[in-house]
Every structure is written in structure tokens, then in C-alpha cells.
Amino acid sequence: MTEIFGIPLQALLGQLLLGLVNGSFYAMLSLGLAVIFGLLNVINFAHGALYMMGAFAAWMGLSYFGLSYWVMLIVGPLMVGLFGIVIERSMLRWLYKLDHLYGLLLTFGVTLLVEGVFRSFYGVSGQPYSVPEALAGATNLGFMILPNYRAFVVAAAVVVCFATWFVIEKTKLGAYLRAGTENPKLVEAFGINVPMMVTLTFGFGVALAALAGVLAAPVIQVSPLMGSNLIIVVFAVVVIGGMGSILGSIVTGLGLGVIEGLTRVFYPEASSTVVFVIMAIVLMIRPAGLFGKEK
Amino acid sequence: MSTPALEISHLHAWYGESHILHDLSLSVQPGEVVTLLGRNGAGRTSTLRAIMGLTGRRSGSIKVNGIESISLPTYQIAHLGIGYCPEERGIFASLSAEENLLLPPLVSKTDKGMSVAEIYDMFPNLAERRHSQGTRLSGGEQQMLAVGRILRTGAKLLLLDEISEGLAPVIVQALARMITTLKAKGYTIVMVEQNFRFAAPLADRFYVIEHGQVALAFGAAELEANMPVLNNLLGV
Numbered sequence A: 001m002t003e004i005f006g007i008p009l010q011a012l013l014g015q016l017l018l019g020l021v022n023g024s025f026y027a028m029l030s031l032g033l034a035v036i037f038g039l040l041n042v043i044n045f046a047h048g049a050l051y052m053m054g055a056f057a058a059w060m061g062l063s064y065f066g067l068s069y070w071v072m073l074i075v076g077p078l079m080v081g082l083f084g085i086v087i088e089r090s091m092l093r094w095l096y097k098l099d100h101l102y103g104l105l106l107t108f109g110v111t112l113l114v115e116g117v118f119r120s121f122y123g124v125s126g127q128p129y130s131v132p133e134a135l136a137g138a139t140n141l142g143f144m145i146l147p148n149y150r151a152f153v154v155a156a157a158v159v160v161c162f163a164t165w166f167v168i169e170k171t172k173l174g175a176y177l178r179a180g181t182e183n184p185k186l187v188e189a190f191g192i193n194v195p196m197m198v199t200l201t202f203g204f205g206v207a208l209a210a211l212a213g214v215l216a217a218p219v220i221q222v223s224p225l226m227g228s229n230l231i232i233v234v235f236a237v238v239v240i241g242g243m244g245s246i247l248g249s250i251v252t253g254l255g256l257g258v259i260e261g262l263t264r265v266f267y268p269e270a271s272s273t274v275v276f277v278i279m280a281i282v283l284m285i286r287p288a289g290l291f292g293k294e295k
Numbered sequence B: 001m002s003t004p005a006l007e008i009s010h011l012h013a014w015y016g017e018s019h020i021l022h023d024l025s026l027s028v029q030p031g032e033v034v035t036l037l038g039r040n041g042a043g044r045t046s047t048l049r050a051i052m053g054l055t056g057r058r059s060g061s062i063k064v065n066g067i068e069s070i071s072l073p074t075y076q077i078a079h080l081g082i083g084y085c086p087e088e089r090g091i092f093a094s095l096s097a098e099e100n101l102l103l104p105p106l107v108s109k110t111d112k113g114m115s116v117a118e119i120y121d122m123f124p125n126l127a128e129r130r131h132s133q134g135t136r137l138s139g140g141e142q143q144m145l146a147v148g149r150i151l152r153t154g155a156k157l158l159l160l161d162e163i164s165e166g167l168a169p170v171i172v173q174a175l176a177r178m179i180t181t182l183k184a185k186g187y188t189i190v191m192v193e194q195n196f197r198f199a200a201p202l203a204d205r206f207y208v209i210e211h212g213q214v215a216l217a218f219g220a221a222e223l224e225a226n227m228p229v230l231n232n233l234l235g236v
Helices: A009-040 A047-065 A069-090 A100-122 A148-170 A172-182 A184-189 A194-216 A226-241 A246-266 A274-285 B044-051 B074-078 B097-102 B116-122 B124-128 B139-151 B169-184 B220-234
Strands: A138-140 A145-147 B006-015 B018-028 B033-037 B058-064 B082-085 B157-161 B188-192 B205-210 B213-219
Touching (some): A009 A145, A009 A148, A009 A194, A009 A226, A009 A246, A047 A069, A047 A100, A047 A194, A069 A194, A100 A226, A138 A148, A145 A148, A148 A172, A148 A246, A172 A184, A172 A194, A172 B097, A184 B074, A194 A226, A226 A246, A226 A274, A246 A274, B006 B044, B018 B044, B018 B213, B033 B044, B033 B220, B044 B058, B044 B082, B044 B188, B097 B116, B124 B139, B139 B157, B139 B169, B169 B188, B205 B220
Parallel strands (some): B033 B188, B033 B205, B082 B157, B157 B188
Antiparallel strands (some): A138 A145, B006 B018, B205 B213
């Protein structure tokens, strides 16, 4: 068996793939956070809870209504996105004129509420959700066994992230969004319905979190706490990438997933802290983040 | 008499607690070029911002082509056919010059507005720099861009805030030629100007704003006669 630095190649590649899968979730979540922060100036602490709701949507769809994974892959994000829109319309929009902290506090409250409700119904032990049939099993690539579903997760995340990047950076709609991020009042004075744009952007960011949740359901146990476990790392990813940078959040998310995976192979003790060590170093060298612009 | 393009009556406006416009009334006929004169802080910029709904609370009446706009949200006010060029120009750094130019949507159902080619004809510099980041343009180019982008929208009522401010004489002349061209095409223009020599030959009428009210109004023909009063009011 081939070995690299004394580690079997098979194990190394396995961890690399696991890192990429985690990185996919980091990328999708931090991308949504970046888009929301850019236009709304709100640090959406509820992002983890909304990701959890996405996973639960998939699980509930199957166990209560017999709706397949593929149906919930579309319906889940739509429903959770709608829930986000209700939150934006009814609560968040009253806070835009205030400091960031108020948005953070409100969304933190929403997190506690949502997690509390799910906990009281489902407890903290996870619900199993099996891989959809079409993607069950693994493919032997010769040098490694590739689980089909994990490959699908990474591919789907990369496609969704780059499609989002493309829309924001290269289209007219994205130009409105970028301009609105800089000077929403002037964009509105040009005749664009900015309040509507803000609502839809929040809904989109939330739907992205929920989509990550549906993708995650077959990989990890669906549990009310899955969001809070992830969101702290995701915030670290956002800080490392630079708040508000679209490409930064995608690249940093995937990159840190891989670094975490490799750390798990070479020095497992540090695997859960490596992201924070990197964050500390980046903050010392480039306080605005790797891709952030100095203000 | 035709419906005024802009008719403001008894307008009050506030920024938070501070009362900035006090019972301001003025009207602008279609095709007129009107200049708002006054000292810094007298309320000229606030008047334009209040028309767009960019101040805080407002009361009174602002009719655009006869349509009451005082209770409309900002984006709907724009769709009454208004193009607004703010004092700080508002060029977006995250957009290229051309993206800046193409950003404002059409605000008129009947007017097509100028084509991009016409705007590039008027301001050839912009064509050369179309792929540059918006804020990398020189001050003059940014001003041309800020004005050019609202000409594309089909807006026939233009609110121009200090467009000649801090620019080289050759660019100020180009902007003056542009105003003359627009006037000939039937645009209605409300300008806030500090540069009296720029505004004087272009405007049909003048309003002097003082303490958030109209202190004096006169036509171009009476300019000479009003100079002593103006010197006093503006401190020029």
C-alpha cells in the first residue's frame, strides 16, 4: 500500500474528501453570511439554526410525508427561505438603522428559540437520514474508494457557490446588489425597490443555509444542535476570508475544510482548533481578512 | 398654463429632530432650467433630497407632473420620471464605469432616454474608460458619469446638485454645453449651484434659499437688478 509521510494514501485521501465535504458546508454558509452582511449589515447569528432547519426539513419531509430527498432538496430551502423572509419583514427591518450588534442579538435570540423548539420535540440525539438510493454506494477510482454521495455534496456546493458568485459579480442583478451594498439610498433614488431587494437577499442567504442543511442530512446526524456546532467554525471562516467578500468566503470555506481534514491525519489533536489558530494568525497579519478590503 | 413639472408647496422636512425645510414653496415649468442659490447649509441640497424622499419625515406637497409624491417611497418617486445626481456624485466603487452608467433602470414609460452611444458621444472620455473601476476615474470623469447615467433613464426632470463643484474650467465648460443641449431637447432641470458664473447664463429663473425657505425668486431678466440683494444674501 502506498504511503505518504507514513500515512496510508487511502486514509489521506479519505480525510481529504471529508475535509472537502465539511469545506463545502463552510463555503455555502459563509457565502450566505457574506451576502446578507453586505446588503443588510446584519451578522446573521441564526444561520446555523437555519442550516439545521434545512436538514430537519429533509428529515421531516421523508418521515411524515414520504417526500424524497430530491423533492426536499428544492422544497426545503424554499420553505426555510420563506421563514427567513418572514423574520426579515417582521423583525430585522426595524434594526437596520442601529448598530450591527442589535441584528446580532436579535438573530441570536431567534437561534435560541428555533433550537429550543426543535429540542423539545426531538431531543438532542440525532435522527438518522439515509443517503438517497441513486447516490448510495461508492465508486472505486483505483487509488481510492469514492463514496458517491460525498462526491455529489462537494460538486453541488461548488456549482451553487460559483453560480452565486457569477450572478453577483457578472450580471445586472448583481450590479444592483453590489451598488446597494455600497449606497442603498442612492440605488433607491434611481428607482430600484431596495427594501424588496433586501428581503429577497436575506431569503436567498437563508435558503443557501437550508440547502447546505439538506445536503448535510445524509452525512451527519440530523440534530437540533448541528447548527451551533458548525456556526462557530463558519464565523471563523468568515473572519479569515474577510467579511463581505463573495469569492473570499467560497475559497476560504473549501480551503479550511481541506486544512482541517489534513490536520486530522497528521496531528488529530489539533483538528478542532486549527481553524482558530489560522484565524488568530490572519487577524494579526491582515485584520481585514485574506480577501477583505481595508476600510 | 401647463401643469408644472415640479410644484412644491408648504414643504417641511426633518433630519431626525432637526427641522431643515420650513414651509418651502417653488414651482418649475416643463423645459425650464431653474437654479437654487444660497449659502452652504441654507437648505438647497436638502430641498433636492426631500424631493427624492431621502430626508427624514416630510410634510406639505410635492407634485411631479401633477402627481402627488409626498407619501411615496423613494423608488416610486424616481419612477415619476426624475433623475437625481447627488452632490457627492455617488459613483460605485464595486462597479466598472460602464456598469455605473447602465445601473439606473428606465424610469419613464414613454421616453427612451439617451442611448449609451449618445452619452459616449457627449463625453468621449467615458467611452475610453468604460472598463475602469468607477472610482478610479478622475473627478471630472466621475461627474460626467454621474450625470450621464441619469440621462439614459428617460427621466425628463433632472435634479443636479453642485455638478460644477471642484472641477477644471474645461470640464465645467463641457457641462455647461451639456445643460444647453439638454435644455434645447426639452429637459426640465433644477440645479443647486455655488458657482454663480456657471449657473447665471444657463438658468431661466433663480430661487434664493435661506434658512430652509425661499427668500427671493426672480427671472433671468431681473438678474442684473437683483445683484446687490444677491451679493448681500450670498455673501459673494
